[in-house]
Amino acid sequence: MKSTMAKELVQTYSSPGDTILDPFSGSGTVPLEAAIEQRAAIGVDRNPYSILLSKAKLNPPETEKKAKQKAKEYLAKIEPHPGKGTESIPEWVADFFHPKTLSGIAQLSPLLREENEHFLLACLLGILHHQRPGFLSYPASNLKPYLRDKKFPRDEYPEKYEYREIESRLISKIERAYRRFPEFDDSLTRSVYMGDTEEIINQEIPNNSVDTIITSPPYMNKLDYGRDNRLRLYFLGIEDYKELDGSPESKKQYRDFLDRFLTEAISVLRPDGNLIFVMGESQRSGAAVDTSEVLTEMVNKNKYGLKMEQVIQDKVPRREINSMSTKSETILALKN
Incomplete structure (x- = not known):
């Protein structure tokens, strides 16, 4: 997620002093923008290099x-x-x-x-x-x-x-x-956790403690984070980078993945809290699968008590398509 998008989402769907969680935080863009905008920030990821980048951004030396x-x-x-x-x-x-x-x-x-x-x-x-x-x-x-x-x-x-x-x-x-160089409000926490998202949410984040979740969950079998960072991971002590790869490869697997996540996420979200998803297309057997449609179908079944507030289509600029691995992104704004 680009920093400009993260900043706009933080400003639009939260207020100063709120707590923002990104459960698939990658290199820490959302937690960083949240902290800069005077929000408490929580990032979660299972990639050690992503966690390193997040910790570096959120806790640099003073000068x-x-x-x-x-x-x-x-x-x-x-x-x-x-x-x-x-x-x-x-x-x-x-x-x-x-x-x-x-x-x-x-x-x-x-x-x-x-x-x-x-x-x-x-x-x-x-x-x-x-x-x-x-x-x-x-x-x-x-x-x-x-x-x-x-x-x-x-x-x-x-x-x-x-x-x-x-x-x-x-x-x-x-x-x-x-x-x-970011300016932080040190009275607000800046936390980063490495591990499985559902486990971290269940074990480390209190119920009803998060005001807004802003995240871009993994697409279906699109990116190989371990392979793409294998050299950096080696010098982090990770020799078998392949253990970090692997994402849902079918619609059913993706639904199951989202179901587990949503079940845990709504437990830590405050009443009237926001869930903001940035989602994209995945190519499966030559056909495009829009992951936002998978999530929308699940939310519309009213299993999670979530309300769809807004859907925003965002075309990826042609020059960025190869690096983004998708031609368009959809922002889904949900309310608890």
């Missing part, structure tokens, strides 16, 4: 100066040298980096993990792979990690395969992160 100072303190503890700390790293990971660069990443990432330095670790993982000079890998794609050695053969572009030191690139990433 850019402090963030840089911390980064330099950790960098002083590592000694990048080909082979040091990389003995057990699989070949598919090592292929992305100069051996000395890989050594630095392999030493720095566990240090940051052990100390719960979410912001610094998010910055490090954010510059892992790309073809630009500010990133750490050999020429590679940005969103989904794969080498671009056919477009940039090593013998024709030797400079792209040289050692890339970490410090200057990490400091530059920190500076970019502080260009839009």
